Amino acid sequence: PQPLEYFLGDNAPSRLMRLREKVISCQQLPVDHLLVVKFNRCFANYDAERFIDELLIQRLNVKHLVVGDDFHFGKARRGNFALLKEHGQRHGFTVEDTGSYMLDGLRISSTAIRDALGVGDLAAAEIMLGQRxxxxxxxxxxxxxxxxxxxxxxxxxxxxxxxxxxxxxxxxxxxxxxxxxxxxxxxxxxxxxxxxxxxxxxxxxxxxxxxxxxxxxxxxxxxxxxxxxxxxxxxxxxxxxxxxxxxxxxxx
The missing domain is CATH 2.40.30.30 (Riboflavin kinase-like)
Structure with missing residues (x-):
């Protein structure tokens, strides 16, 4: 499950795409490998430093990391872009954020798309998604x-x-x-x-x-x-x- 689905169950926000749909979309892009991590009690208890050390450095041997500008990770969402930059300087990997994409003053996000779909504004959702x-x-x-x-x-x-x-x-x-x-x-x-x-x-x-x-x-x-x-x-x-x-x- 996604993190909010794990914590909130049926009260979690609806998914815009199911896992298989995401995989199919990634297959249309120049992606060599796709790692899917099961979010469970053990993973939910990873603190931010352990996430970086065990997953990013030891298992993935990351060299360059691209994340969203509002990316948070680790237990209680304590990890952020600044912490990644700090560890990157220490362990020899670089970090880049994608920045927010704005459209008519509105930040494009899954929440904004979900809100548009929820009120039946398919035209607005299509503009933000780039497709129907x-x-x-x-x-x-x-x-x-x-x-x-x-x-x-x-x-x-x-x-x-x-x-x-x-x-x-x-x-x-x-x-x-x-x-x-x-x-x-x-x-x-x-x-x-x-x-x-x-x-x-x-x-x-x-x-x-x-x-x-x-x-x-x-x-x-x-x-x-x-x-x-x-x-x-x-x-x-x-x-x-x-x-x-x-x-x-x-x-x-």
């Missing part, structure tokens, strides 16, 4: 209720309670055959059907009738249509989905 916000995952079998009402969905389990986005969106899907397919997606816990403890991404593709179970796909979020809501009946839900589809097509 997207979610990747493998299409799995669901309860197939959508198929019974004329709106079959490709379901992606998100395995988390909190997500950066929630509601109904105009989307596109890639990862199937080189084409980009338009559709509509719901991200949430499906309250009309008693709900679930973890969020699910359900995507209905327009004019599409292929078996894509097991495919690893990417869903790109284009425009938020509405918040997720609970309906009194299946008929009411079906009528609203029809309206949502018509609204989504205006943006695709």
């Amino acid at each position: 916000y997207s979610v990747c995952g493998r299409v799995s079998h669901g309860d197939q209720r959508g198929r019974t009402i004329g709106y079959p969905t490709a379901n992606i389990q998100l395995f988390r309670k909190n997500t950066p986005v929630n509601g109904v969106f105009a989307v596109t899907m890639t990862g199937l055959d080189g084409n980009e397919y338009p559709g509509i997606a719901n991200v949430g816990t499906r309250p009309t059907f008693a709900g679930s403890s973890k969020a699910v991404l359900e995507t209905h593709l327009f004019d599409f009738d292929k078996d894509i179970y097991g495919h690893y796909v990417e869903v790109h979020f284009v425009k938020k249509i509405r918040d997720e809501q609970r309906f009194a009946s299946l008929e009411a839900l079906t009528a609203q989905i029809h309206k949502d589809v018509q609204a989504a097509k205006l943006f695709l």
Whole structure:
């Protein structure tokens, strides 16, 4: 887990990217090695000096380190850029900070992106990300209720309670055959059907009738249509989905 997920559990801020998505993104960059350290009780108790001595110097033999300008590490977040510089001078490695990237006076950060996504401002999130916000995952079998009402969905389990986005969106899907397919997606816990403890991404593709179970796909979020809501009946839900589809097509 990420540090805040370890300490706060389901109350931690939502992830913008899952680990596999980060790995895939790194594969598109000139990165030779990616080290993933499991954050557990033992690692959480590393003080800043031990983090530097054991991980950076002894295990990685670091020569040059690049960190964010607000980077903190070690137990109680006591380690910072100044401490890294101090140890670098002592042990022969250099340290560089990336500096803050500002856009119209706003510091670009995961918090700012998460805030934009949380209020449905996908355009602002896209500007900060440099691309549309997207979610990747493998299409799995669901309860197939959508198929019974004329709106079959490709379901992606998100395995988390909190997500950066929630509601109904105009989307596109890639990862199937080189084409980009338009559709509509719901991200949430499906309250009309008693709900679930973890969020699910359900995507209905327009004019599409292929078996894509097991495919690893990417869903790109284009425009938020509405918040997720609970309906009194299946008929009411079906009528609203029809309206949502018509609204989504205006943006695709």
